[in-house]
Amino acid sequence: MTALWHGFADMAEVDGAEVTIVRGEGVYVWDDTGKQYIDGAASLWHANIGHGNPEIADAVRAQMVELETFHTFGPWTNARATELADRIAGLAPLPDSKVLLTSGGGESIETAVKLARLFHAIKGEPERHHIVSRSNAYHGTHGIGTSILGMPYREGFGPLLADTSQVEWDSAVALEEEIQRVGPDRVAAFVFEPVIGAGGVHVPPPGYLDEAVAVCRRHGVLVVADCVIAGFGRLGGWLGVERFHLHPDLITFAKGVTSGYLPLGGVIVAPEVAAPFWDEPGQMFAHGATYSGHATCCAAALANLDVLARDDLVHRAMELEADFHATLSELTSHPLMGEVRGGLGLMAGVALDLGAIDDDPSLPGRFTSAARDAGVATRGLRDGLAIAPPLIIELEQVAEIRDRLAAALDTL
Incomplete structure (x- = not known):
C-alpha cells in the first residue's frame, strides 16, 4: 500500500503495483528488482x-554549500538567477528579450497567458482576454493550462478559465475563422x-505555422509558443522555434532546461511585450512564485546548458x-x-491501428504496459505511445527500442 498519489493514474490499479526506479545511467534506468529499462x-x-550526469550533481552541491x-521579488535576486536569465535571453530569437523564471x-503557461492579457489591458484594450489554442494541445495541469487543453482532461473540474476556445491543430483557416467569430478586438x-x-x-504541415503567425499579426493577437517539450535540443535547436524561423511574442520553456535534474521553467518575453513594464515606472506584473529563480x-540549468553546448547535444x-x-x-x-x-x-508517436483500437479500446493502455514489460519506459498516448529518448542515445539503442516494442506488439 502507498500514500503517494500518482499523476494521471487509476490509483485503485496502481496501488501495490508501483514500478520503483532506483538508479539511472545514460539512457537506462533500473527498478528496485534490478530490471533494466531503456x-x-x-x-x-x-x-x-x-x-x-555528475557535472550537474557537482554544480548543485557547490551552489547549495x-x-x-534567495527569492527574486522586488529588488532582490541571486547571482545564478541573473546569470541564467541573461544566458537564456541570449538564445531568444529577438535581441533584448526578457526572461521570467518559474518552477x-x-x-x-500561467505566467505567459496572464502577461498576455495584462499587456493588452495596459495598452488600452482590456477586452482582449480570449485565448485560442489547438486540438490535441497539452499545456500542463494548472488552472489556465487545463482551460486551454485540446485533450479530454477538462471534465469534472467545474468552471475553468472563461473565454477560451480550440481550433483544429493544422488549419490556419480555422484560426482565422475563430478569431473572426470571437471578434479580433477580444x-x-x-x-x-x-x-x-x-x-x-503531430508535426505541423509545411507552411502552417507561418500562416498561423501571419493571422495573429493581422489582428494584433499575441503569439505564445509553448516550447516546454520542444526546447533544449528536442527539435535540434535551443528553443525549438528555430526550426520554423519563428519570432513569438512569448516562449514558455521548462523540462530540458535542466534535463529534469531540478524543477525550473520560464517565459521569454519579446522586447515589445516587455517594454510597457520596463521603460517607465508604475507598471507592475503582480505575479511570481516563491521558487522563481531558485539559485x-x-x-x-547553467551546468546543463554547458553540457548541451559543449557536447553539441x-x-x-x-543529425x-x-x-x-x-x-x-x-x-x-x-498487423x-x-x-x-x-x-x-x-x-x-508510435500509433496503433485505429480499427484495432475500435475493437479493443484498452489496447493503447495494454501496449504501454507491454512495452514496460519488454524493458521500455515510455509514456502512453491515446492511440499508442510516445518515444522521445535522451539526446545522448545512439542509433544502436534506437534499434533496441524498436526491437523491444516489436516484442511488446507480439505479446499483444
Missing part, C-alpha cells in the same frame, strides 16, 4: 542529457506547441532524426500498428 521518453520528455537560494512548464493570444507532444506527436535550480536531434524515424517506422509492418508520427527532432 528510457524511451526521457522520463517525461525532460532527461535530455541522460541520467546520472554557498547559498541554497516548471505549467507555471510558465482575442489576447494564440497558444501553440511547435510540434504537438503529449497530444500525439540551486538555476545552477543545475542541442543539435544532435537534427539523428531521419534514422530515428526510419528505424521506428519499421514497426508499421506489424497491430497504424503509423509512426514524427520525423522532426527526436520524438515520435
Whole structure:
C-alpha cells in the first residue's frame, strides 16, 4: 500500500503495483528488482542529457554549500538567477528579450497567458482576454493550462478559465475563422506547441505555422509558443522555434532546461511585450512564485546548458532524426500498428491501428504496459505511445527500442 498519489493514474490499479526506479545511467534506468529499462521518453520528455550526469550533481552541491537560494521579488535576486536569465535571453530569437523564471512548464503557461492579457489591458484594450489554442494541445495541469487543453482532461473540474476556445491543430483557416467569430478586438493570444507532444506527436504541415503567425499579426493577437517539450535540443535547436524561423511574442520553456535534474521553467518575453513594464515606472506584473529563480535550480540549468553546448547535444536531434524515424517506422509492418508520427527532432508517436483500437479500446493502455514489460519506459498516448529518448542515445539503442516494442506488439 502507498500514500503517494500518482499523476494521471487509476490509483485503485496502481496501488501495490508501483514500478520503483532506483538508479539511472545514460539512457537506462533500473527498478528496485534490478530490471533494466531503456528510457524511451526521457522520463517525461525532460532527461535530455541522460541520467546520472555528475557535472550537474557537482554544480548543485557547490551552489547549495554557498547559498541554497534567495527569492527574486522586488529588488532582490541571486547571482545564478541573473546569470541564467541573461544566458537564456541570449538564445531568444529577438535581441533584448526578457526572461521570467518559474518552477516548471505549467507555471510558465500561467505566467505567459496572464502577461498576455495584462499587456493588452495596459495598452488600452482590456477586452482582449480570449485565448485560442489547438486540438490535441497539452499545456500542463494548472488552472489556465487545463482551460486551454485540446485533450479530454477538462471534465469534472467545474468552471475553468472563461473565454477560451480550440481550433483544429493544422488549419490556419480555422484560426482565422475563430478569431473572426470571437471578434479580433477580444482575442489576447494564440497558444501553440511547435510540434504537438503529449497530444500525439503531430508535426505541423509545411507552411502552417507561418500562416498561423501571419493571422495573429493581422489582428494584433499575441503569439505564445509553448516550447516546454520542444526546447533544449528536442527539435535540434535551443528553443525549438528555430526550426520554423519563428519570432513569438512569448516562449514558455521548462523540462530540458535542466534535463529534469531540478524543477525550473520560464517565459521569454519579446522586447515589445516587455517594454510597457520596463521603460517607465508604475507598471507592475503582480505575479511570481516563491521558487522563481531558485539559485540551486538555476545552477543545475547553467551546468546543463554547458553540457548541451559543449557536447553539441542541442543539435544532435537534427543529425539523428531521419534514422530515428526510419528505424521506428519499421514497426508499421506489424498487423497491430497504424503509423509512426514524427520525423522532426527526436520524438515520435508510435500509433496503433485505429480499427484495432475500435475493437479493443484498452489496447493503447495494454501496449504501454507491454512495452514496460519488454524493458521500455515510455509514456502512453491515446492511440499508442510516445518515444522521445535522451539526446545522448545512439542509433544502436534506437534499434533496441524498436526491437523491444516489436516484442511488446507480439505479446499483444
